[in-house]
Amino acid sequence: MFERRVTREIRIGSVIIGGGNPIAIQSMNNTDTSDVKATLDQIEKLAEAGCDITRVAVPDMEAARALKEITGRSPIPVVADIHFDYKLALESIRNGAAKIRINPGNIGGKDKLKLVANEAKNAGVPIRVGVNSGSVNRDYLAEFGSVDGRALTESAMDAVNELESVGFNDIVVSVKSSDPLLTIKVYRLLSKRIDYPLHLGVTEAGTPAEGSVRSAVGIGTLLAEGIGDTIRVSLTGDPILEADCALSILKALDLRRSGVQIISCPTCGRTSVDLIDIAEKATKELKGIKTPLKVAIMGCAVNGPGEARDADIGIAGGKGEFLLFEHGKVIKKVPESEALNELMRMVRELAYNEK
Numbered sequence: 001m002f003e004r005r006v007t008r009e010i011r012i013g014s015v016i017i018g019g020g021n022p023i024a025i026q027s028m029n030n031t032d033t034s035d036v037k038a039t040l041d042q043i044e045k046l047a048e049a050g051c052d053i054t055r056v057a058v059p060d061m062e063a064a065r066a067l068k069e070i071t072g073r074s075p076i077p078v079v080a081d082i083h084f085d086y087k088l089a090l091e092s093i094r095n096g097a098a099k100i101r102i103n104p105g106n107i108g109g110k111d112k113l114k115l116v117a118n119e120a121k122n123a124g125v126p127i128r129v130g131v132n133s134g135s136v137n138r139d140y141l142a143e144f145g146s147v148d149g150r151a152l153t154e155s156a157m158d159a160v161n162e163l164e165s166v167g168f169n170d171i172v173v174s175v176k177s178s179d180p181l182l183t184i185k186v187y188r189l190l191s192k193r194i195d196y197p198l199h200l201g202v203t204e205a206g207t208p209a210e211g212s213v214r215s216a217v218g219i220g221t222l223l224a225e226g227i228g229d230t231i232r233v234s235l236t237g238d239p240i241l242e243a244d245c246a247l248s249i250l251k252a253l254d255l256r257r258s259g260v261q262i263i264s265c266p267t268c269g270r271t272s273v274d275l276i277d278i279a280e281k282a283t284k285e286l287k288g289i290k291t292p293l294k295v296a297i298m299g300c301a302v303n304g305p306g307e308a309r310d311a312d313i314g315i316a317g318g319k320g321e322f323l324l325f326e327h328g329k330v331i332k333k334v335p336e337s338e339a340l341n342e343l344m345r346m347v348r349e350l351a352y353n354e355k
């Protein structure tokens with residue numbers, strides 16, 4: 001297990017990040033925030049998928065007011081994403097936002113920033129300052145010649161300094177780029193400069209297949225170096241997929257042990273069952289189980305149980321049949337048509353002590 005960088009603790013509603021607390025998964029609703037029902041429905045699904053914190057866009061006063069009911073009924077903390085208008089930030093805090101995300105440079109000047117900071121401080125609401133490739137300070141672009149790690153880091157430091165200059169230090173910082181390598185570089189630089197919790201993400205990473213890989217490379221590399229306190233996978237798609245991907249990244253790094261981890265073989269010339277179909281169905285059916293379990297779905301009995309020895313439970317294909325095994329030991333044989341049901345029965349038995 002790698003050593004995690006020590007950061008300050010910041011409370012976002014019921015979730016604490018930094019200070020060695022578990023890495024929190026975040027996502028962002030893509031519903032119209034003024035549509036309270038649609039927003040809450042999506043939040044419920046995000047929470048079910050393992051999301052710890054969600055963010056909603058607050059583009060106008062109607063959305064800021066809708067936050068009252070949303071934050072009152074949401075099972076997870078809700079962050080308000082605000083640009084340009086300090087009044088939206090004040091209204092969001094008053095309506096229960098657990099954190100606000102602003103750009104101190106575009107909120108209307110220092111006086112307005114001070115008003116927002118004071119309101120947040122009194123309410124115990126932290127502020128995330130975020131810089132991305134599009135919001136780099138022009139002076140740094142001139143100084144460094146491009147949107148590189150130094151320009152992004154200095155721009156983020158300016159945002160932090162602006163908040164600190166109005167007496168606010170309940171801060172989370174993000175510096176995002178759509179380039180995973182630049183993301184890695186900038187967070188490495190930033191983690192040496194500040195001890196505020198870092199919100200990691202590769203922004204605008206792309207569609208689910210491509211974006212998941214880019215996010216896993218950027219976020220995963222940093223987490224493996226002990227950098228990062230909360231993560232957001234950013235995909236052009238259903239936000240539930242973002243939560244799924246974030247959870248997979250944390251599980252791959254052993255930073256989260258919740259739910260079923262499926263170990264499945266790639267199939268080869270020895271496979272004589274429809275393993276891909278069974279693996280896909282099992283992945284869907286096992287999604288709701290929260291007990292940490294390893295389940296192996298292997299194509300053959302020659303190597304299957306041995307290769308998946310550390311799995312709690314598994315199946316290995318034969319000719320029209322499957323062997324069921326526990327911790328590498330074969331315990332039973334069933335026809336292929338019954339394999340999935342039998343596997344699910346055994347998993348539930350382990351997860352819920354069902355008999």
Ligand code: SF4
Pocket residue numbers: 265266267268269270271298299300301302303304307
């Ligand atoms: S477990 Fe068997 S079927 Fe699957 S890849 Fe390995 S050898 Fe091939």
